[in-house]
Amino acid sequence: MTTALNPADAAFARDPYPFYAALREQGPAAEVALSNGTTAWLVTGYRQARAVLADPRFSNVPAPRAGGSGRVGPAAGARSVLERHMLNTDGAEHRRLRRLASVAFTPRRVDALGERIARLTDTVLAGLAARLENEEVVDLVDDFAFPLPVLVISEILGVPEADRLDLRTWTYRVGSPVGALAPGEIDEAWQSLHRYFTGLIADKRRQPGEDLFSLLARDDDAEALDDAELLAMAFLLLFAGYETTMNLLASASLLLLGHPEELAAARREGEPRWAAVTEETLRHASPLEGTTWRRTSEEVDLGSGAVVPAESSVLVVLAAANRDPEVFPDPDAFRPDRFAPGEGRALPHVAFGHGPHICLGARLARLEATIALPRLFDALPDLRLAADPDTLPYRPGLLVRGPRTLPVRRAR
C-alpha cells in the first residue's frame, strides 16, 4: 500500500524523521501519495540518494504540466522566467550556466568574503546584545540567523539594505507549499521578485559595483548570461543561498544550546571543532530537507526491490539519507566527533547534494557558519533556550527545514 504524506502538517514539519525511518523500512526508495493528489518516489537511503543524484536518467527539467503550462497571467509569466535557472536544467545547458556562475564562487573569491562576514556578524551581534539588555527573551532567528545570511547574499547580489526585508518575505512565500498560503500572496510574491530583479539587473548593467553579481551581469563575453538568465540566476542565488544558511545557523544554535557539553568542547578546542559542529549540524538537521524534484526518463532499478517507473516524480530526501543507520551509526544523536579530523571520520553527508548539481555555495555556507557560530557564543556565552525545543514551529513543506523561531535569554 502506498503511504500517505501531507507535507503541510505541522507535526511532520517539526519532526519528519520517524516518518522517513518508517519509509526506509519499506526500501531505500518508496512511493508516497501526497496530499495534493499526486504520487512521488521518496529516496531515503544514503547510497541510493548519491546514485540518483549522479544519474542522468533522473532529469532536473520540470515536467510539462498536463494541458500546457497550466499557468496564465503575469504571476505565471514571472514564475516561469525565474524558474529557468541551472537547478532546473540538465546536461550541456546546465554545464554552461554553472560554468558562468562559478566565476563568482571560486575559493579565492569566497574566502575573500571572510573578513566582511566577520564584520557583518559583529554588527548583527551588537544588535542582538543590545536587544537582550532591554528584553528578557529575543528570537535568535529574527535577530541572528536571518539577518546574517541575508546581509551576505545581499552583498553578493549588491542589494541595498532597505530592500532586504522585502526579499525575505517574497522568497518565503514562493517557497511555501501549495495550500499553506492564500494563492494571491504567492502570485504577488513571484511578480514582486521579477520586478525587483529586473530593476537590479538594469542597475548592474548601467553601473557595475564591487559585488559578485556585477561580475555575472557584465556582458563583454559572447557567452555571457542574457537578461532572462540573469534574472533566474539572481532568484536562484537568493533562494538557494539565504534560507538554507539561515536554517544552518538556527539549527546549529539550537543543537548547541541543547548540548552544552558540545558547545563547551567547541569553545575550548576552536576552529576544527567548529568545523565538525557545522558538518554534524548539516547532517543531523539538513537545511535542505529534500533536493529539487527529479523525473525519471526511463525505468530505473535502484536495487533492494526499488524499481522506479519511467516518468515518475522523484525526491531525494537529504535529511533521511543523512540519517541512514547503515552509514551513520546512532543517526539521531548529535555527535560532532563523527566529523573530527583523523581516522574513523564518517563518510561525507549529502546536505549539499551530490553529482553535477552539488551546491555551488557550500564553501560560502561553511565559511559563514564557522565564522558566525563562535562569535555568537563568545559574545553571549550565557545564552540559554527560552522554550521547549519540542514545541518550536518549523517551516512546512519538503524543501527547506529549520525552526521558524528560536526564543533565547541570558542566564541570570
Ligand code: HEM
Ligand atoms: C547551508 C546552506 C546550504 C545548503 C544546505 C545548500 C544545499 C544545496 C543542495 C542540496 C543543492 C543541490 C540541490 C539539488 O540537487 O536539487 C544546492 C544547489 C545549489 N546551491 Fe546550495 N546550499 C546552501 C547554501 C548555498 C549558498 C550560500 C549559495 C550561494 C550563494 C548556494 C547556491 C546554490 C546553487 C547556485 C545551486 C545550484 C547548483 C546547480 O544546479 O548546479 N547554496 N544547494
